[in-house]
Amino acid sequence: xxxxxxNALAILxxxxxxxxxxxMLLLVVLFMLTDIYLVLKIGYPRSNAWIFMVxxxxxxxxISTLVPAFRRMYRxxxxxxxxxxxxxxxxxxxxxxxxxxxxxxxxQNDARHGLFAVITILLIVICRLAMSIYFHxxxxxxxxxxxxxxx
Amino acid sequence: xxxxxxxxxxxxxxxxxxxxLPRDDRAETPVPEATGEDSREPSGAGTEFGMPDxxxxxxxxxxxxxARIKKRAKANGHxxxxxxxxxxxxQNWNKQLKVFxxxxxxxxxxxxxxxxxxxxxxTGEAARNAIENQVSTSLSAGAILMTSDEMLAAQDHTITHQxxxxxxxxxxxxxxxxxxDFVQILYNGAxxxxxxxxxxxxxxxxxxxVGEVQIRGTRDxxxxxxxxxxxxxxxxxxxxxxxxGEHNTYTLIRE
Numbered sequence: 001x002x003x004x005x006x007n008a009l010a011i012l013x014x015x016x017x018x019x020x021x022x023x024m025l026l027l028v029v030l031f032m033l034t035d036i037y038l039v040l041k042i043g044y045p046r047s048n049a050w051i052f053m054v055x056x057x058x059x060x061x062x063i064s065t066l067v068p069a070f071r072r073m074y075r076x077x078x079x080x081x082x083x084x085x086x087x088x089x090x091x092x093x094x095x096x097x098x099x100x101x102x103x104x105x106x107x108q109n110d111a112r113h114g115l116f117a118v119i120t121i122l123l124i125v126i127c128r129l130a131m132s133i134y135f136h137x138x139x140x141x142x143x144x145x146x147x148x149x150x151x
Numbered sequence: 152x153x154x155x156x157x158x159x160x161x162x163x164x165x166x167x168x169x170x171x172l173p174r175d176d177r178a179e180t181p182v183p184e185a186t187g188e189d190s191r192e193p194s195g196a197g198t199e200f201g202m203p204d205x206x207x208x209x210x211x212x213x214x215x216x217x218a219r220i221k222k223r224a225k226a227n228g229h230x231x232x233x234x235x236x237x238x239x240x241x242q243n244w245n246k247q248l249k250v251f252x253x254x255x256x257x258x259x260x261x262x263x264x265x266x267x268x269x270x271x272x273x274t275g276e277a278a279r280n281a282i283e284n285q286v287s288t289s290l291s292a293g294a295i296l297m298t299s300d301e302m303l304a305a306q307d308h309t310i311t312h313q314x315x316x317x318x319x320x321x322x323x324x325x326x327x328x329x330x331x332d333f334v335q336i337l338y339n340g341a342x343x344x345x346x347x348x349x350x351x352x353x354x355x356x357x358x359x360x361v362g363e364v365q366i367r368g369t370r371d372x373x374x375x376x377x378x379x380x381x382x383x384x385x386x387x388x389x390x391x392x393x394x395x396g397e398h399n400t401y402t403l404i405r406e
Contacts, residue, residue: 044331044370045348051265058259065252074248085251092258099265108333108346108369 006069014073017060018080025087028053032094036101040117045102054095061088082140086131093127272298285390292353292381294388297327300374302392307400312360312384314405319360319384322353326379326390331372337365337398346370349378360384361405366391367398 028050035046061084064070074081097120104116272278272295281287282296285303325332335346339362346369347354358364368376371394381388384403391399 044333046331048265051262055259055262055266058255058262062252062255062259065248065255071245071248081248081251088255088258095262095265106348106350108335112345 007072010070010072013064013070018064018073021057021060022083022087024053025057025091029087029090029094032091032098036094036098036120039098039101039105040120043105043108043113045105046098048099048102051095051099054091057091058088085140086135089131093124093131096127097124272296281388281390287388287390288386290388292322292388293324293351294379295326295351296390297377300327300330300332300377302375302377303390305393305397305399306389306391307402308389309402309404310382310385310387311404311406314360314384316360318357319382319403320355320357321364321383322355322381323349323366324351324353324379325349325377327377328372328374330374331370332368332376332378333370333372334376334378334393335367335369337367339363340365349376353381359403361403364401364403365398366393366401368393368395371395 032050035050039046064073064084065081100123101116101120104112104120273290277287277289278294278296281290281294282303285306286308287294321336323334323336329350332349333346334349335342336344336356336358338359343358343364344356366378366380370376375392376394377390377392379388379390380401382401382403389401393399
């Protein structure tokens with residue numbers, strides 16, 4: 001009975017929270033990239049509200065990996081852990097970039113704009129490279145894989 | 152045998168790599184076959200699978216996991232050695248998930264500091280008076296009066312003071328919706344600062360204590376440019392509004 005309840009809870013958590021989060025993240029990444037592009041193009045900051053998604057997603061994912069009953073979903077869907085890790089790190093990088101570019105463009109000054117535009121682009125490029133190097137040495141493996149499956 | 156396994160396990164600890172010994176080397180280490188008995192034995196069951204006693208048997212959950220793995224190994228027809236590998240794999244896997252989980256929670260906590268501030272709207276008597284008079288000495292810097300931009304009348308003010316300081320500080324913020332309004336501070340008609348975005352968090356600027364300080368709207372984020380300015384000279388907040396390209400003048404006079 002206890003197992004049944006835990007399984008039901010895990011399924012519910014996966015369907016109600018994890019699936020919509022992952023689907024939303026695909027859109028949020030696009031929205032964030034669009035926002036960064038618009039800030040650089042128009043010269044005025046956009047809302048930092050998307051950073052809310054980082055909070056929400058990291059909380060949902062954190063709970064799913066820390067609660068043993070929910071952890072089963074990563075066994076059932078071996079690709080999920082690799083997917084979630086990459087999404088979260090990617091989202092984190094874009095959020096940092098959006099926050100930085102918004103901060104830079106809060107004051108209308110050409111020198112400041114140029115500086116923050118360069119820093120933002122460098123941040124994205126360097127962080128993405130660092131992410132690639134990290135996953136090269138510590139592959140995002142599938143459940144039960146030997147480290148090469150997830151590449 | 153336990154020592155041999157520890158030796159193997161030590162070799163696996165190279166960060167990020169899981170080294171499996173070549174099949175030939177493993178063959179040299181005699182490993183008993185899985186018996187497939189009911190797997191709810193207490194500690195010690197691990198040795199059956201070539202595991203050092205104690206691994207994965209610290210609590211009931213560990214025992215249950217061990218039992219599951221043992222059953223799975225039996226169902227798959229795996230040898231004791233393979234089952235041992237599965238157990239290590241399972242433990243590593245859970246450890247990875249836990250570590251990542253705490254990283255995610257850490258990101259959650261850190262990201263809270265970067266969320267747009269949602270300051271509460273003041274609704275008390277002081278706030279109502281402030282909306283009515285557009286001036287307040289009882290509210291503090293950063294007071295929010297409205298959730299959306301509602302234009303108050305644009306006003307100019309004369310501030311008379313007795314300060315002997317050459318400069319004074321002002322604080323400027325958006326008392327309504329934080330919607331991307333931009334203002335610029337002018338002194339005697341000349342730009343004194345770059346245009347900046349007004350937010351709920353007050354921005355502090357030092358200005359001369361005598362002369363005409365003007366606040367010009369440079370960008371309307373929607374609904375009009377609404378701002379409040381606190382002059383430390385007289386401790387008074389002026390709630391004001393302006394349009395794009397227009398300005399309000401604050402004349403500072405020393406008595």
